[in-house]
Amino acid sequence: MALSHAILVTLLDKPQTGYDLGKRFDQTVGFFWRASHQQIYSELHKMANCGWVSGQAVEQSARPNRIVYEITEAGRQTVQAWAREDSPAPSVKEELLVKLFALGTVDKKVMVERIEHRLEEHRGRLVHYREVMAKHYPKPDKLTANRRGRYLGLRMGILSEETGIRWCEEALLALS
Amino acid sequence: MALSHAILVTLLDKPQTGYDLGKRFDQTVGFFWRASHQQIYSELHKMANCGWVSGQAVEQSARPNRIVYEITEAGRQTVQAWAREDSPAPSVKEELLVKLFALGTVDKKVMVERIEHRLEEHRGRLVHYREVMAKHYPKPDKLTANRRGRYLGLRMGILSEETGIRWCEEALLALS
């Protein structure tokens, strides 16, 4: 289990529906853990069976009904125990880097284009992260524990993008 | 398909057995794409059916027989076509960062220990990468296309570890 924990952590904030979780995932935890809506819904059902969350249907007119999930005491304890465990090294799947290993056999022009494209993605995300930083964490020295965790996550995002940009620039230089 | 391509790329170098591939994966492409031996064997069977590789059994006395796989012309074309495609953004699963999002509810001391442990892992890998760099790429300006690709992969590894170290140090400071 692993996605389940990411969901529990998000539910610590406040009760949410599967739909809400899907959207928030894309903005916050999503950088470190991606999940599709199907996965989230099925995981919520499983967790409700385990008693880690409890769902409450909310009737709506002219809209599909919502099911708001709340973390239970058992769920909180699960999070605590999980946080105490050692985290496995992050799993990486970097297709672009695998392609680089075939640089002898592959058209160099195409690789340059791919790296340029990657560079643009990094730049776009970096701009976005910096905006979030300026807006939500203008003074990062005095923060509650909760917000400090999120701040550090954002810092990781910014450092990663900067490194990605530096690597792309270096790679483009080496291939020219 | 994706692991199949990582295998094909490795076979571009020279024909190899599933066992060899498993070991080389841990050293080279393995940083960007991890795979267990079971996965590699079953993938090789599939690829042999597709005609991307051809296997040749080698009898051995007092050792299990080896099956040496070679990339075929069809396999080479598959690599070419795949390299031309756009690479999806790398998928990330960073459990430690997810835990940070629960910093309000979780024991801070435990988190500090986890980050210290992560820091040591980064430092260890960085030392190793720098040794490989000094040994195999002392003069990185004049390289064949093939070796330049691998060099850039190694550079990515070094930059990532350095960034990881910087982030861990920053996080430990923020949590003290």
Add this chain to the structure above:
DNA sequence: CTGCTCATGTAATCGGTTACATGATTGT
């Protein structure tokens, strides 16, 4: 009138992990 947002789900399939199996040889 086209397409997007809200909101939940099923089914099929693929990719990956874990556990189990064999059996001689070499190193500590």
Add this chain to the structure above:
DNA sequence: ACAATCATGTAACCGATTACATGAGCAG
């Protein structure tokens, strides 16, 4: 004596992706 290395595989399971389905309301 015990563990590791070489070398290949099967089977069960879990996790993730892709495709498909529904259906009202609202904006361009």
